[in-house]
Structure formats: structure tokens, C-alpha cells
Amino acid sequence: MNDLDTFVGLLAPEGQALLAELRDHDPADELAAATRLRRDHPAPLVSAALGQARLRQRAAAKFGADAQLMYFTPNGVEQSTRTSVAAHRAARFAALGVRTLADLCCGIGGDALALARAGIRVLAVDRDPLACAAARANAEVLGLAELIEVRCTDVTEVDTAGYDAVFVDPARRSKARGGRIFDPEAYSPPLSWAVEAARTAPCAALKIAPGVPHDALPEDAETEWISDGGDVKEAVVWFGSAEEGPAGPAPGGRRATLLPSGETLLGAGLPDPAAPRPNTAPAGGASDDHAPVGPVGDWLYEPDGAVIRAHLVADVARQIEGRLIDPTIAYITADRLTATPYATAYALTDVLPFNVKKLKALLREREVGIAVIKKRGSAVEPEELRRKLKLGGGRNSCTIFLTRVAGAPAMLLGHPATDPVTPGR
DSSP: OOHHHHHHHHHSHHHHHHHHHTTTOOGGGHHHHHHHHTTTSOHHHHHHHHHHHHHHHHHHHHHGGGGGTOOOOHHHHHHSOOHHHHHHHHHHHHHTTOOEEEEESOTTSHHHHHHHHTTOEEEEEESOHHHHHHHHHHHHHTTOGGGEEEEESOGGGOOOTTOSEEEEOOBOEETTTTEEOOOGGGSBSOHHHHHHHHHTSSEEEEEEOTTOOGGGSOTTSEEEEEEETTEEEEEEEEESOGGGSTTSOOTTOEEEEEETTTEEEEOOOOOOTTSOOOTTOOTTSOOTTSOOBOOOOSEEEEEOHHHHHTTOHHHHHHHTTOEESSTTOOOEEESSOOOOTTEEEEEEEEEEEOOHHHHHHHHHHTTEEEEEEEESSOSSOHHHHHHHHOOOSOSEEEEEEEEEETTEEEEEEEEETTSSOOOOO
């Protein structure tokens, strides 16, 4: 019996009964459960049900309560879009007036489900028969089968003419290549093919890895980096016109979107702090199109990862009237606290040259027993420093930033702005 036949068996009454019995299954008891269940059920079906129970537990982080009803493949759990991000993208498609969409490389159907819930009729395409079977089952079990047609074929052979939009989610993992694929042209299908497919549609979006090099991005599209709960999840390349209001793609634009709030920042085209700076910058600061660089103030801002990936640190610095602590470091400093959704603020108490011995003495003097250690632009690893500090049972806490200030290794100490602490310098 092959994988597809076994999967179909899970949809039959016997398979459904097994899945129901394993709903709250403890993976630590898997051997005992397998032995018990095989007395009354075929071994391949028991193995498939146990595997599906494991996948559902893993998928709960992405799909919430729906995961206990859905069907997954190992690749589907790894590569599918989490519900919050898929819902955001579907809402943006809907705001653009999209009513029909071709979802290419649909996998187990995570995006297709979100699109259908937004009222969009979806053609979901994948060449993996098992993934397609899972996508059909997911559409059925979640009551969305009338809006989702699943087609098992090579996406390069699909005619997308007549659809309002195209969404492409190329495979970015490969067993042959040992896991994640970082070269966009090694995606399956390659990014270049996906871009050309997108350009033939009135509106399109391509899901890509958030670490994609900016020079690999098409200039006639907007690229959006999305974080969820502070973790960067993906980048999306949007094609189309900006004539549809705020949701419309801005060709050449770079955007950072933060979930669950939905706050979104479209860049003004300011250079990235990590980029080479011109020699013509005026003394004491950067040129007008760069974020200024200056001394560390009372407050430090750590930009959201989506802001950093989108190269929008300078935009946030301008919004809060701040400055960089170093021309190549994505930390912003300011003399007063300004609320922003795009960065986490810290009240600074100390700005010191890097010195482990002095830091250890200072923390002991202040009875610090808990330290959050962050780094950016430092060769020192947080766990290495933690071992050297040998923090005791002090009653106080602090945040330590290992970084560079004006090119020199430094350590900044402070507390989150949400704590009842004011700057102490």
C-alpha cells in the first residue's frame, strides 16, 4: 500500500475512528499505542494515523484549533503559511478586488483556505498527489470545498488566463540539497519563472524566503516583509498597480507589516544603514537621505525584524526623530521616548566600552540575577557572555546589548520602556 492509498484510508470510517482516538495522544506513549491499535487495525493504517496525529500537534502553532481537523504531510507542515499570515495576504487580495485566484504550488492548502474564507474562488494546483489529497480533504473538512478546486499537475502547465490574480509559493526545501534552499533560482519552480508568471496576471503575489537578497527582487514589484509576534515569517513580492488604494502594490516599494496588529510601513526609499555611506555626508551627521548618526541618548530602539529585513530602519529613525548609534548597526537611539509600533524601546542606564570584568562587577553591585542579552554587530555570543558573568540570585534584572557605538565595541544596559524604570544616565 503506497502513501496515497494509506492517506485515503484515513478518510474512511476506520481511519476516522483511529484519528479520533489519537486526538489527545501523548507522543511519549507512541510505541504502546501502536502495539495496542495494531491488534484491531492494519499496521499501515495505524502508522499513518499516528503520523497524522504527530503532524497535527506540530501544526497547531500555525493553524490553531483547525489543526486537529486538518490533514498534513511533513513538507506541508514545514512549508505552509501560518493562518495569521495567510489571512493577512487573503485580506489584501480581497481589498484589491480579487474574486478568482490561481494558487500555484498550493501544498496542503493553507493559503487556499484563507483565500476561500475571504470569499475568493481558488484554483489550487500542486504536482504532489499526496499534498493535493490533503488539500482536498482540508477544504472539505473546513466547509470550503465549494470555493476550492484542487488540480494535481505541474504548475508550469496551468493556464491562468481568466483569473483575477495568481499566487505562487515555490518550494524552498529540498532533501537532495540538505534542507532549506537559499538561492531563489533553486526554488521549485525557480523565482524567475514565478516572476514571469506573475507579470502575466492583473495582480499577483509570490511568497519567498525573508532572507532573499534585495538585489534579486524585481524592481517592478513591491516586496512586503511580514512578522508575527515579532518573528519574521516570510516575504511577499506583489505585482500590480497601486491604483486600488492603500492595499495596492507600490512598484519598487519595500514594506514591513507587523502582525497581529496589522501595522504596515511603506518605505520612503531611504538607504539601509548597512549600505556604504557617501563621503559627502556633512560633518556631525549623515546626508539628508540617511538616518543621522550620533551619540547614544536616553532611549534605545530595537526595530522589528520585518523593518530590518525591509531595510526601513532609517524610515523608523526619521519617524521618531532618532539617530543611529553606528552607521552599520540597526539600533536607533533618541533623547526622548516616542511611541512606535515598529520598534521596541528601552530606557538606558549605562553605555560602556565592552569589558566583561567591569560588567560582571556592575551587575553584582546592582544585584542583577536575571539578564536578557542581545547582540548586533558583536562577535561575542550571548551564551558565552552569560557563562562568564555567572549571575547569582540577585533580585533585579536588566537587558544587555552587545553592539558597536561609533565603530567601537560597546555594551549598553537598560530596561524595556514598559517597565517602571526611567533612564538612569
